[in-house]
Amino acid sequence: MSADTIASLPLDMAGHDPDGFARRLGDSFERYGFAILSGHGIDPALIARASGAARAFFALPDAAKRAFHVPGTGGARGYTPFGIEAAKDADTVDLKEFWHVGRELPEGHRHRRFMPANLWPEAAVPGFRAAMLDLFAAFERTGARLLAAIARHLGLPPDHFDDAVREGNSVLRLLHYPPVAADAPGIRAGAHEDINAITLLLGAEEAGLELLDRDGRWLPVAPREGELVVNIGDMLQRLTNDVLRSTTHRVRNPAPERRGRSRYSMPFFLHFRPDFLIETLPGCIGPDRPDHYPVPITADDYLLQRLREIRLL
Secondary structure: OOOHHHHHOOEEOOOOOHHHHHHHHHHHHHHHOEEEEEOOOOOHHHHHHHHHHHHHHHOOOHHHHHOOOOOOOOOOOEEEOOOOOOOOOOOOOOOOEEEEEEOOOOOOOOOOOOOOOOOOOOOOOOOHHHHHHHHHHHHHHHHHHHHHHHHHHOOOOOOOOHHHHOOOOOEEEEEEEOOOOOOOOOOOEEEEOOOOOEEEEEOOOOOOEEEEOOOOOEEEOOOOOOOEEEEEOHHHHHHOOOOOOOOOEEEOOOOHHHOOOOEEEEEEEEOOOOOOEEOOOHHHOEOOEOOOOOOOEEHHHHHHHHHHHOOOO
């Protein structure tokens, strides 16, 4: 598999060969930690509707957006202003603002203490709530299909991860990277790994996303319009004892001629349920691969640990 594969040869989810797709997806994840997918089934009209609502929100005056910022919550729901989040161990903050949508739960639900209620800017952006909940559900369906393929790749039953992600603490993030001044410190998103199980990303056609290859090169991740970028997160890396890689990635600043343009994207961070115990899969341990993570940890404890590291808590 060449480096160009990440940019130019998406894997087709719409085929009729589950084992073949699982093999190709797993190979891409083991090599890069990333894959680009076509045929994912998320309706282009829904993508456009959600993207339009996100852009409308970020175009609001700063005071109107900050009305939906809840300090001390780690940005779990609602708005996180520009200049707060930073990559782990970074000296400068990322050049972005974002909005988080989580799972809707009824009052009294056993996971409600882990998942606060969503905030909705419906008065300012009509249709925002419906678009985001529809996109959340579509991402979740596609994520389940990908986890089934990952399970096949690992020699597990296709439904192996169903219970782990049922009522998971997944988050839809709406991202806006404003135009970048020539003398701006930092970059749009510093080098980092994702915390969750897998990340599904739409709307990243504007250049800038790069992954750090295992030979030390930064490679562009260049999906075409409508294609889905998927990458492994730290929780799944830990669960698989590093068989599947959580690859370092970043969003670099644009070329000088494009610094006056905003960049938008919509990643979906698919999480395990909060009380799921991340304990190394037995099939990922062997004589040549000792258990690198012998002490299990719940998904929520791991999430809180990492949120502190990136300054959201």
